[in-house]
Amino acid sequence: MAKSPKLTPMMQQYQAVKDKYPDAFLMYRLGDFYELFNEDAVKGSQILELTLTSRNRNSAHPIPMCGVPHRAIQNYVDILVDRGYKVAICEQMEDPKSAKGMVKRAVTQLVTPGTRTETGVANAKNNNYLTALVYDHTSHQYGFAYAELSTGELKTSQLTDEATIINEILSLQTKEIVVDDQVNDQLLTKFKQLGILVSHQTSGQTTIAEVSYLTQDLTANVEQQAVALLVTYITETQKRDLAHLKKAVSYEPSSFLKMDHNSQYNLELFQNIRTKKRSGTLLWLLDETKTAMGGRKLKRWLARPLINQTAIVERQNAVQELLDHYFERSELQDALVKVYDLERLAGRVAFGNVNGRDLIQLKSSLGQIPQIKYTLGQLNPKVLGSIYSKIEPVDDIERLIDAAVVEEPPISITDGGIIKDGYSHQLDQYRDAMQNGKQWLAELEARERKATGINNLKIGYNHVFGYYIEVTKVNLSKLPRDRYERKQTLTNAERFSTPELKEKEALILEAQEKSKSLEYDLFAELRDQVKQSIQRLQKLADAIATLDVLQSFASISEEYRLVRPSLNAQHDLEIIDGRHPVVEKVMGHQSYVPNDVLMNPDTEVLLITGPNMSGKSTYMRQLALTVIMAQMGCFVPAKSAKMPIFDQIFTRIGAADDLISGESTFMVEMKESNQALQKATPNSLILFDELGRGTATYDGMALAQSIIEYVHNHIHAKTLFSTHYHELTTLDQELLHLKNVHVGASEKNGELVFLHKVEPGAADKSYGIHVAKIAGLPAPLLSRADVILKALEGETKSVKLPESKAANESLAAEPAPVEQSADVLSQDQQLALFDEPVDHKSTSKHQKNEQQILNELAKTDLMSLTPMEIMNQVYQWKQKLN
Numbered sequence: 001m002a003k004s005p006k007l008t009p010m011m012q013q014y015q016a017v018k019d020k021y022p023d024a025f026l027m028y029r030l031g032d033f034y035e036l037f038n039e040d041a042v043k044g045s046q047i048l049e050l051t052l053t054s055r056n057r058n059s060a061h062p063i064p065m066c067g068v069p070h071r072a073i074q075n076y077v078d079i080l081v082d083r084g085y086k087v088a089i090c091e092q093m094e095d096p097k098s099a100k101g102m103v104k105r106a107v108t109q110l111v112t113p114g115t116r117t118e119t120g121v122a123n124a125k126n127n128n129y130l131t132a133l134v135y136d137h138t139s140h141q142y143g144f145a146y147a148e149l150s151t152g153e154l155k156t157s158q159l160t161d162e163a164t165i166i167n168e169i170l171s172l173q174t175k176e177i178v179v180d181d182q183v184n185d186q187l188l189t190k191f192k193q194l195g196i197l198v199s200h201q202t203s204g205q206t207t208i209a210e211v212s213y214l215t216q217d218l219t220a221n222v223e224q225q226a227v228a229l230l231v232t233y234i235t236e237t238q239k240r241d242l243a244h245l246k247k248a249v250s251y252e253p254s255s256f257l258k259m260d261h262n263s264q265y266n267l268e269l270f271q272n273i274r275t276k277k278r279s280g281t282l283l284w285l286l287d288e289t290k291t292a293m294g295g296r297k298l299k300r301w302l303a304r305p306l307i308n309q310t311a312i313v314e315r316q317n318a319v320q321e322l323l324d325h326y327f328e329r330s331e332l333q334d335a336l337v338k339v340y341d342l343e344r345l346a347g348r349v350a351f352g353n354v355n356g357r358d359l360i361q362l363k364s365s366l367g368q369i370p371q372i373k374y375t376l377g378q379l380n381p382k383v384l385g386s387i388y389s390k391i392e393p394v395d396d397i398e399r400l401i402d403a404a405v406v407e408e409p410p411i412s413i414t415d416g417g418i419i420k421d422g423y424s425h426q427l428d429q430y431r432d433a434m435q436n437g438k439q440w441l442a443e444l445e446a447r448e449r450k451a452t453g454i455n456n457l458k459i460g461y462n463h464v465f466g467y468y469i470e471v472t473k474v475n476l477s478k479l480p481r482d483r484y485e486r487k488q489t490l491t492n493a494e495r496f497s498t499p500e501l502k503e504k505e506a507l508i509l510e511a512q513e514k515s516k517s518l519e520y521d522l523f524a525e526l527r528d529q530v531k532q533s534i535q536r537l538q539k540l541a542d543a544i545a546t547l548d549v550l551q552s553f554a555s556i557s558e559e560y561r562l563v564r565p566s567l568n569a570q571h572d573l574e575i576i577d578g579r580h581p582v583v584e585k586v587m588g589h590q591s592y593v594p595n596d597v598l599m600n601p602d603t604e605v606l607l608i609t610g611p612n613m614s615g616k617s618t619y620m621r622q623l624a625l626t627v628i629m630a631q632m633g634c635f636v637p638a639k640s641a642k643m644p645i646f647d648q649i650f651t652r653i654g655a656a657d658d659l660i661s662g663e664s665t666f667m668v669e670m671k672e673s674n675q676a677l678q679k680a681t682p683n684s685l686i687l688f689d690e691l692g693r694g695t696a697t698y699d700g701m702a703l704a705q706s707i708i709e710y711v712h713n714h715i716h717a718k719t720l721f722s723t724h725y726h727e728l729t730t731l732d733q734e735l736l737h738l739k740n741v742h743v744g745a746s747e748k749n750g751e752l753v754f755l756h757k758v759e760p761g762a763a764d765k766s767y768g769i770h771v772a773k774i775a776g777l778p779a780p781l782l783s784r785a786d787v788i789l790k791a792l793e794g795e796t797k798s799v800k801l802p803e804s805k806a807a808n809e810s811l812a813a814e815p816a817p818v819e820q821s822a823d824v825l826s827q828d829q830q831l832a833l834f835d836e837p838v839d840h841k842s843t844s845k846h847q848k849n850e851q852q853i854l855n856e857l858a859k860t861d862l863m864s865l866t867p868m869e870i871m872n873q874v875y876q877w878k879q880k881l882n
Contacts, residue, residue: 009102011037011055011063017090017107024086024110027077031096033067034076034089041066047083048076074118077111084175084197087111110237113197114176117150117347124341125287125295127151131174132201132230133165135182136222143226145248146172149234151296151343152244152350152538154214156223157251162187163675164253169196170261171303178233180225201233214248223250244350244534256304257631258648262672266653267624268582269302282625285582286634288555290336293343293541294548301549305631307647309567315550315633316564321383322554323635329551331375335368336548342541346534354527356409356418359401362530362537366398369540376547387550390543397533404526413523416516424522430515437508441467444501454478459501467505468495553634560585562635565626565643571682573599573718577639580622581629584637593756594639597623603739605712608722609729609763610743615756616722617653619743620687623720624649627685646718648684650676652691676717677710684717690724701725712738729762853877 007015014037018026025044027034036044037055041064045052054062068076077087089111093104114130127148134143142165145156159165165187169177176197179188191198211231215224227248234242264270272280283302289295306312322329340361348354349362373391376384409418419427445459454475461467465488471479472493484496556562560581577594584592593615599606608616626636627646652672669691676686691704704725711719712735729740742763743756773782860873 013102013105017088017105021086021088021107021110024088025080026088026090026107027068027073028090029070029092029105030067032070034070034073035065035067037063037065039064044080048079078116078118081111081113081116084113084195086113086197108239110239112176112199112237114174114178114199115149115234115237117344117351117353124292125289125299127153127172127296127299129172129174130176130178130230130234131169131172132178132226132233133183133187134180134222134225134229135184136225137182139222141220141222143220143222143224143229144168145223145226145230146174147230147234147245149238149351150347151293152246152347152534154227154230154246154248155251156218156227156248157253158220158222159253162190166190166194167260168253170194171264178229180229199233201229201236214245217247218250220250223248238351240351241531242350243531244347244538246538254647255307257307257628257646259303259628260650260675262675263624263649263651264303266651267621267628267649269628270299280582280586282582282628285560285585286552286556286629288552288559289548290333290551291339291544291548292341293545294336294552296343297542297545298549298552301632302628305628306633307631307645309569309645312567312631312633312645315553316635317383318387318550319553319557319633319635320564321380322551323557325379326558328375328378329554332372332547332551333555335372335375336544336551338368339365339372339544342537342544346537346541349527349530350534352527354530355411355413356405356523357411359405359526359530360407360409363398363401363405366394369393370395372544372547384547387543387547390539391547392536392540394533394536394540397530397537400526400529404522414516414520416512416519419519419522424518427515427518427522430511430518433511434508434515437504437511440504441508444504452478452480452483465495466497466509467501468497469501470495550633553632557635560637561589562629562637563640565630565636565638565641567630568642568644571601571644571718572642573597573644574640574642575623575626575636575638576641578622578626578641579637580618581625581637583618583622595619595622595756595758597626599718602737604716604737605708605719605721605735605739607708607729607731607738607740607762608720608742608758609724609726609740610722611763615743615758617689619758620653620689620720620722624651624685624687644683644718646683646685647681648679649687650680650684651687651689652676653687653689673707677707677715680711680715680717682716684715686711686715686717686719688719688721690722701727704728705731708738709735726762849880853880 014026014028017028018037018040025036025040027036029035035041041052044050045064045066048066048068050066050068052064052066055065056062073089077089080087087110088107089109090105091108093106096103112130114128116128128150129146129148131144131146135141136143140160142159143156144159144165145154147154157168159168169191174196176199177191178199178201180201188198211228214231215227218224218227231242231245234245259267259269265273268281270281270283271278274280278284283299286302287295287298289298306315322332342362342365345354345358345362345365348358369391370393373388373393376388376391381388404419404423406418406420421428421431441459445457448459448469449455449457452471452475454471456472456475458470459467460470468487469484470493476494484498486494487497488495562581575597578597579592579594595615597606597619608619610616622637626638626641627643627649629636630641630643631645650672652669673688673691676684676688680686688707691700691707704721704723705728708719708721708728708731711717711721716737732738732740739760740762741758741760744759772785856877
């Protein structure tokens with residue numbers, strides 16, 4: 001058995017660190033580079049497109065390695081984390097120049113998909129949530145918590161079922177979940193199937209000081225456990241101060257308008273189904289926010305609309321006030337544009353990775369607060385007073401930063417040039433020494449040029465040799481003998497020094513080194529002073545974000561002609577000239593056809609028929625979006641709107657399968673439908689689009705009718721049900737609270753014209769072949785489809801059902817003739833023309849079946865059956881005849 005290669009002391013140190021982080025890429029600091037070794041190097045070189053080399057390449061066991069410059073590490077870390085990996089940053093913990101023996105190194109941060117705080121401009125309005133889940137066997141409850149490290153947001157809840165957990169995780173778009181050992185494997189597998197990184201953390205007692213403070217307002221034990229698990233993981237991975245984490249807030253999902261992930265997806269709230277981008281979504285339409293924190297708050301409001309009428313009306317009042325005061329709103333917008341991301345700036349201060357430019361952004365932002373507060377004070381205090389009172393200028397921090405930091409500081413905080421002159425007397429002395437030294441060097445250069453007659457003689461500096469006098473080789477003969485001490489030989493020049501230059505060099509370099517060190521200490525001290533005001537900054541940021549969202553609502557209300565909806569508790573839904581706001585924005589106001597949605601307290605189900613592409617799905621979606629906008633506190637796209645407050649929205653729109661779970665489109669459709677049937681209440685909104693298409697016609701039709709009846713008879717929720725099963729339109733004769741509406745279309749010269757207007761009553765037909773013609777299908781195919789359609793329509797007319805009991809009795813006395821279309825024969829009938837002579841035994845059996853069917857028909861009470869039951873019975877009879 002081959003012996004393992006003996007490791008050098010450095011590689012022994014590396015391996016000891018790597019053993020503690022086996023599931024992470026270890027970025028190991030060596031001088032100006034971060035190095036990857038062994039499997040990390042092999043895999044990392046492929047992902048990061050780095051050149052793979054090796055350490056000890058001439059040995060029998062060379063070690064694969066690759067590296068990245070320390071100044072560019074963030075870009076490489078981002079790439080790995082975006083791919084779902086963890087990255088451990090191992091730093092040098094002492095100056096290599098002063099180290100005795102091996103330089104001490106340690107991991108200073110573990111960057112994971114959920115703990116990433118460097119978001120960049122593109123993600124400024126997006127959150128990056130880290131979640132945690134624990135299970136308590138005593139209460140049979142799950143504790144769920146989530147945090148946003150860059151902003152300090154911390155929320156928790158107790159959940160009862162796995163479906164709710166999955167929905168919360170998908171709604172948060174979390175990339176990483178921390179679990180304890182009580183969470184079952186089935187859930188863990190589901191998380192991994194969804195592409196979520198699962199990180200394990202041991203639960204139990206923790207000594208972390210932050211936990212008791214952060215959980216002090218929580219009463220549920222399982223919520224305290226979830227927050228403790230989450231904070232423990234954050235502390236162990238980030239290894240830094242968490243002063244910006246806010247106290248945990250408990251929330252109950254049922255306190256908001258509930259929409260599962262499928263509904264959010266189907267309604268395109270955050271992501272366009274076709275392009276997977278933000279453009280073309282409701283968020284895209286609503287977002288006129290001027291700040292990053294306002295953009296993030298808008299997303300939270302959109303994900304969790306309100307169900308409390310008082311809170312909704314408060315937002316509506318604020319929107320109305322801002323809408324009515326155009327000039328004040330414009331002044332607020334001008335000021336908000338100049339406010340940087342106060343939430344994340346506070347987080348960077350707490351984390352200790354804030355730089356000089358961040359502090360200038362903070363100062364600039366705080367400089368806008370007095371103007372914002374003054375303008376807000378001009379508006380109705382009864383409407384906006386709560387926001388006004390929370391906007392408190394943090395002017396002491398503004399003055400502190402203004403006194404300490406230069407207007408255009410460098411990115412680095414270790415190279416000097418950050419602190420203003422006059423802020424520190426000691427720093428001013430060092431800078432004076434450096435300035436005098438530079439002046440002395442300039443004067444020395446001028447003197448030496450005059451004394452030697454060498455006009456291109458120069459005094460320079462490098463990190464290895466320090467200050468030097470450089471003379472080109474062609475001028476060396478002009479130097480007086482023994483004037484300089486030789487220091488370095490170059491190809492085209494010689495470098496020299498003098499005792500006087502060495503003495504001055506020592507003074508200048510000492511001043512430079514001490515100046516940089518002092519500047520860093522002064523900056524760290526300044527950062528700690530700002531850290532004391534983090535909670536004030538967070539309170540201010542929250543108020544500014546709220547104001548920003550409200551002004552955004554006012555702006556889009558003005559731009560898109562939105563109206564304030566009135567809310568009622570009588571289940572009265574009356575939207576006049578309602579519009580789908582996103583479709584209208586894309587199409588233009590002049591092209592969009594508005595429609596009413598009229599559902600009085602006695603109307604529970606609208607059965608919608610009409611051709612494909614006529615606008616049935618748009619009509620359904622526009623109602624859902626109108627409800628969501630109204631319960632966010634926003635105005636809505638309509639001429640007028642009277643609405644109840646809904647507790648949940650369920651949608652079954654569009655066709656999609658679940659490849660991961662191996663479920664067909666029809667199975668997904670049935671599962672999504674079941675969610676509504678199991679959980680909807682009389683205060684819910686249900687949108688069912690074309691249920692039953694994924695199976696046989698009669699199966700689908702039977703399911704569709706039974707679902708309608710179940711919703712109507714048992715749930716009593718406001719329901720929009722679109723269908724191509726025109727046979728269902730007769731349900732309005734049996735279901736008291738169901739009404740038919742249809743999307744109009746007209747046929748002119750064989751061409752179909754969509755009217756996009758929703759009108760009372762049922763559609764006369766589906767126009768499916770006309771739609772296929774619009775789609776451009778070949779003409780012979782369309783002609784054949786038309787022939788087949790007429791044949792099928794002829795078959796459905798071959799046996800006429802009696803219209804009354806009297807007719808039924810008449811039919812029993814005399815067999816009804818079988819009508820046949822004069823134009824088209826069925827395929828069986830066409831083949832029969834060429835058949836051999838009839839087998840009389842078979843004919844006798846056929847006649848016996850016919851007589852049996854007629855007898856059954858005579859005994860059937862048609863008036864006691866639904867249309868669907870009659871169709872199913874006719875289908876069975878037809879099977880016997882065939």
